[in-house]
Amino acid sequence: MARRNDPFQDLERLFNMNISRPTGPGMPMDLVRTGEEYLAEIDLPGVDPETIDIDIDDRTLTIRAERKPREGDLEWLTKERPTGTFARQLTLGPGVAVDKINANYESGVLTLTFPVADEAKPRKISVTTNPSDSNTIDAA
Numbered sequence: 274m275a276r277r278n279d280p281f282q283d284l285e286r287l288f289n290m291n292i293s294r295p296t297g298p299g300m301p302m303d304l305v306r307t308g309e310e311y312l313a314e315i316d317l318p319g320v321d322p323e324t325i326d327i328d329i330d331d332r333t334l335t336i337r338a339e340r341k342p343r344e345g346d347l348e349w350l351t352k353e354r355p356t357g358t359f360a361r362q363l364t365l366g367p368g369v370a371v372d373k374i375n376a377n378y379e380s381g382v383l384t385l386t387f388p389v390a391d392e393a394k395p396r397k398i399s400v401t402t403n404p405s406d407s408n409t410i411d412a413a
Contacts, residue, residue: 300316314383321341342356367393
């Protein structure tokens with residue numbers, strides 16, 4: 274049996290896989306370093322802040338959130354926004370102070386602030402000299 278080739282269906286499938294959901298459904302993220310901290314901004318529009326759960330186990334940070342579907346007698350015309358529970362994990366390197374991470378949810382964006390660990394901050398090391406070790410030649 275011959276298969277009918279629909280280029281628009283193939284294009285839509287490609288679009289849905291590669292562009293609309295680059296990191297999995299529901300949790301696109303930007304990550305930047307600003308001086309002495311890292312900032313992760315995660316889009317979570319329509320998520321009830323009470324459903325956001327953030328854990329850290331060893332150096333793996335897990336973020337979970339839930340977007341509940343509309344309920345009732347509805348006639349869907351278009352349904353493109355994913356619903357359900359979303360999760361994302363980040364592996365944190367030794368340069369992050371895991372005991373000082375902060376989270377804030379505002380206007381549909383979850384912002385995580387990861388301070389740079391003191392050990393990972395650049396610093397100067399001073400050089401000292403010992404005056405008794407100087408190469409002084411006594412004249413007799």
